[in-house]
Amino acid sequence: MSRLVIYSDLDGTLLDHHTYSFEAAKDTLESLKALKIPCVLNTSKTFAELLNLRTELKHNDPFIVENGAAIYIPKGTDLSIEEELEDCGSYWRKAMGPPRKALIDITSSKKQEYEFARFSDMTSSDIVNLTGLSVEKAIQAMQREFTEPMVWNDSETNLETFKNDLEKFDLQVQRGGRFTHVMGRHCDKAKAMNWLTEQYNQCTATESTKTMALGDGENDVGMLAAAEIAVVIRSPVHAPPEIPNRADAWLTKQYGPNGWTEAVNKALMQEGYL
Known part of the structure; x- marks a missing residue:
């Protein structure tokens, strides 16, 4: 067995x-x-x-x-x-993968081109409203080390373009149940x-x-x-x-x-x- x-x-x-x-x-x-x-x-x-x-x-x-x-x-x-x-x-x-700071720096340069809200742009209250988590658990969810979740507020077409843009930086974008996640390509x-x-x-x-x-x-x-x-x-x-x-x-x-x-x-x- x-x-x-x-x-x-x-x-x-x-x-x-x-x-x-x-x-x-x-x-x-x-x-x-x-x-x-x-x-x-x-x-x-x-x-x-x-x-x-x-x-x-x-x-x-x-x-x-x-x-x-x-x-x-x-x-x-x-x-x-x-x-x-x-x-x-x-x-x-x-x-x-790479540390979160690198992801924040790279996606900051894309904020004029696409509509999204990252965890690093939000308060714990925002996370509570989006997820239904308690304040304590929302704060824990914000303690990312290697990824940056976001709410994607743009079109699906632009999401594909965004994914292609980030590939140049050796990053990838994945869709989860609630959020879109940016992380290292590997x-x-x-x-x-x-x-x-x-x-x-x-x-x-x-x-x-x-x-x-x-x-x-x-x-x-x-x-x-x-x-x-x-x-x-x-x-x-x-x-x-x-x-x-x-x-x-x-x-x-x-x-x-x-x-x-x-x-x-x-x-x-x-x-x-x-």
């Missing part, structure tokens, strides 16, 4: 789109712990947001922040990584997932690693396309994203954490864990 490693988006996937609750997934999360199946959070959220949320989730596995821009590995895990990583207190960090959830999976492969040389990815947004497409088990979580607010060349991708019947639980339990049965 292959070792299963699960990569999960948060908002709209493990967390309910409207309430941010994960109540429906609690029992399945406990099952994964009992089965020693890593559940790697792969999200657009920040390191600051993940600290409190991981406590609520009782999460002890590695996690990926800001749409694949950085990977955090708790010290004391069974992963033995040969390359040098940044020491961040209780974690080792693998950065996949940052994405799939690349971060693949790097971390290779670390799991190295520490489990006697068995293969099988990846499962779950997500609901356009910024999850790369991760879903690269995983061996791809799960699109049904959303109450937008159509399911299409996964190129993956006719085998699952689409859940239920929304958010209910759909997440539906899919994970199906995979556990299919892979012989239950």
Whole structure:
């Protein structure tokens, strides 16, 4: 039996789109712990947001922040990584892209050409109004390290032009569930997932690693396309994203954490864990 490693988006996937609750997934999360199946959070959220949320989730596995821009590995895990990583207190960090300041400087030069509002242009009250987060969580969401989310107020045609403009600076633009994200061109959830999976492969040389990815947004497409088990979580607010060349991708019947639980339990049965 292959070792299963699960990569999960948060908002709209493990967390309910409207309430941010994960109540429906609690029992399945406990099952994964009992089965020693890593559940790697792969999200657009920040390191600051993940600290409190991981406590609520009782999460002890590695996690990926800001749409694949950085990977955090708790010290004391069974992963033995040969390359040098940044020491961040209780974690080792693998950065996949340039710092946020570079993104702010470059997009500032584009403000006369396009209509957008960046996180760096907003107050915590603005973020609360856009997301429904508490003030405390909105402040955590603003503590970006490697990406710059924005509200795109221009046309879809101009968004494509904007993407092309930023490619000259080795940057890319990805659409998420709520925001448009600017980041380094070599940052994405799939690349971060693949790097971390290779670390799991190295520490489990006697068995293969099988990846499962779950997500609901356009910024999850790369991760879903690269995983061996791809799960699109049904959303109450937008159509399911299409996964190129993956006719085998699952689409859940239920929304958010209910759909997440539906899919994970199906995979556990299919892979012989239950």
